[in-house]
Amino acid sequence: MHQPVTTNPFIIMLINMTVVFIVLIALMYLIKLIHYIDPTKPKAKQEPTPAPVVQEVAVPVEVPKKNDDEVVAAIMAALSSIGEYGTVKAIRPINREGWKQSGRVQNMNF
Amino acid sequence: MEFINAFVVSLQSVWNDSGFASFTGGHGIMILVGLILLYLAIVKEFEPLLLGPIAFGCILANIPCTGFFGEEMNVMKAINFGIKFEIFPPLIFLGIGAMTDFSPLLARPITLMLGAAAQIGVFVALAGAMILGFSVHEAAAIGIIGGADGPTSIYLSTKLAPHLLGAIAVAAYSYMSLVPLIQPPVMMMLTSQKEREITMENLRPVTRFERIVFPIVATIFISLLLPSIAALLGCLMLGNLFRESGVMDRLSDTAQNALCNMVTIFLATGTGMTMSAESFLVKETLLIIVLGLVAFIGGTAGGLLLGKVMSKATGGKINPLIGSAGVSAVPMAARVSQMVGMKAKPGNYLLMHAMGPNVAGVIGTAVAAGTMLAMLK
Numbered sequence: 095m096h097q098p099v100t101t102n103p104f105i106i107m108l109i110n111m112t113v114v115f116i117v118l119i120a121l122m123y124l125i126k127l128i129h130y131i132d133p134t135k136p137k138a139k140q141e142p143t144p145a146p147v148v149q150e151v152a153v154p155v156e157v158p159k160k161n162d163d164e165v166v167a168a169i170m171a172a173l174s175s176i177g178e179y180g181t182v183k184a185i186r187p188i189n190r191e192g193w194k195q196s197g198r199v200q201n202m203n204f
Numbered sequence: 205m206e207f208i209n210a211f212v213v214s215l216q217s218v219w220n221d222s223g224f225a226s227f228t229g230g231h232g233i234m235i236l237v238g239l240i241l242l243y244l245a246i247v248k249e250f251e252p253l254l255l256g257p258i259a260f261g262c263i264l265a266n267i268p269c270t271g272f273f274g275e276e277m278n279v280m281k282a283i284n285f286g287i288k289f290e291i292f293p294p295l296i297f298l299g300i301g302a303m304t305d306f307s308p309l310l311a312r313p314i315t316l317m318l319g320a321a322a323q324i325g326v327f328v329a330l331a332g333a334m335i336l337g338f339s340v341h342e343a344a345a346i347g348i349i350g351g352a353d354g355p356t357s358i359y360l361s362t363k364l365a366p367h368l369l370g371a372i373a374v375a376a377y378s379y380m381s382l383v384p385l386i387q388p389p390v391m392m393m394l395t396s397q398k399e400r401e402i403t404m405e406n407l408r409p410v411t412r413f414e415r416i417v418f419p420i421v422a423t424i425f426i427s428l429l430l431p432s433i434a435a436l437l438g439c440l441m442l443g444n445l446f447r448e449s450g451v452m453d454r455l456s457d458t459a460q461n462a463l464c465n466m467v468t469i470f471l472a473t474g475t476g477m478t479m480s481a482e483s484f485l486v487k488e489t490l491l492i493i494v495l496g497l498v499a500f501i502g503g504t505a506g507g508l509l510l511g512k513v514m515s516k517a518t519g520g521k522i523n524p525l526i527g528s529a530g531v532s533a534v535p536m537a538a539r540v541s542q543m544v545g546m547k548a549k550p551g552n553y554l555l556m557h558a559m560g561p562n563v564a565g566v567i568g569t570a571v572a573a574g575t576m577l578a579m580l581k
Contacts, residue, residue: 099579101334101340103330103331103332103334103335103343104331106327106330106331106334106340106579107327107328107330107331109575109579110326110327110330110572110575110576110579111320111323111324111327113571113575114320114323114568114571114572114575115317115320117426117429117430117571117575118316118317118319118320118564118567118568118571119316119317119320120425121313121316121422121425121426121567122313122314122316122317124421124422124425125309125310125313125316125414125418126313128310128413128414128417128418128421129310129414132411132413132414132417133413134411134412134413135411135413136409167550167551170551171553174551174553175553175555175556177406177407177556178406
């Protein structure tokens with residue numbers, strides 16, 4: 095171990111902080127460079143697909159009133175956790191009997 | 205008569221060889237400390253996976269006459285070698301890398317700045333420690349507590365101030381578990397209600413190419429610049445490559461589960477074993493605990509303040525709350541940003557946005573450790 099060039103705590107602080115910033119700024123530009131040269135990135139002109147949440151607007155909510163807020167909050171939380179944002183205009187159950195179907199499939203395995 | 209005599213002599217010999225004969229008040233206090241830490245881990249659930257083995261190691265280290273650190277090799281000595289020769293922290297980083305998703309950082313690389321700003325806590329504590337009379341090497345090891353990164357703290361203190369390892373590791377892990385209590389008051393104090401309510405835009409999708417190339421490029425660049433942290437950063441990025449390549453799933457699974465758990469047991473127990481009464485019951489320990497808190501608060505404030513600047517500069521597109529996640533503590537600090545954001549405006553989901561500065565903080569702390577090693581070692 096050797097002694098540093100200075101023992102002034104504030105100069106040490108300044109030097110180290112500068113180095114940390116320089117390294118991370120350089121890393122930031124490297125990330126930008128990787129994005130720039132990425133041959134697999136989707137074309138920039140492509141029209142961004144609107145979030146499916148906003149698209150599926152149809153019949154107004156038919157959820158029982160007392161659970162309304164909780165259901166909306168749960169659905170929004172689930173969508174946001176996978177990075178989808180938007181405004182919920184309506185929520186309606188999909189006309190698909192998934193549970194029943196799943197139960198039938200399970201029974202078939204016996 | 206001879207029988208009784210032999211019996212008494214044998215009993216005396218057993219007593220003299222026992223730990224009770226050499227037991228001191230210091231050992232008693234440290235066993236009590238171990239029991240309190242165990243209570244915090246098991247009952248209060250403060251980082252139980254780490255504090256549990258640390259506390260148990262502390263109890264074991266304070267039982268006299270065990271010969272753990274004597275001439276002969278034994279399991280405890282072998283575990284201690286893993287810490288002394290900096291084997292465990294990089295292996296833990298391998299697991300952390302395999303668990304970390306760098307996508308939020310790659311989607312918004314500017315958040316690296318927040319990871320850098322939060323390192324101010326490290327250097328504030330370093331300056332504070334030097335003012336309080338610690339040597340520059342000791343001060344650097346103490347300061348890194350502010351990085352909120354256990355393995356890096358252990359790595360740096362082993363290299364710069366091995367005699368302070370126990371106190372530094374305990375302070376680092378204790379404060380990491382207290383992040384949800386330490387950060388929110390600072391966040392509330394430094395941000396306005398309007399700033400906390402800012403909803404951030406969606407992150408752009410990150411391609412597989414970017415996720416694979418990043419760990420490779422980052423390793424080459426940072427290791428060339430700061431070779432002293434090549435082991436830490438290399439393992440972090442190797443673990444991440446296991447995860448992102450899509451063709452090394454078995455290795456990724458082992459790194460983030462079996463291997464990480466095994467090494468955690470050894471690292472934490474070994475860290476606890478460094479908490480012997482002789483090295484822990486000194487006034488420096490108390491100072492380290494206070495300085496650790498200063499470092500944590502400083503880091504949180506640093507990230508928040510740069511977050512505020514970025515928020516202004518981007519016309520309110522960045523919520524400054526994500527800045528506090530720049531202190532590593534993955535993913536706890538990001539969860540705190542999310543929690544405070546939700547409190548200000550229900551439905552304001554900041555978690556994914558805060559993960560950017562959070563993983564940047566891990567890199568930032570490793571870089572801060574590297575610059576200090578380059579300067580001091």
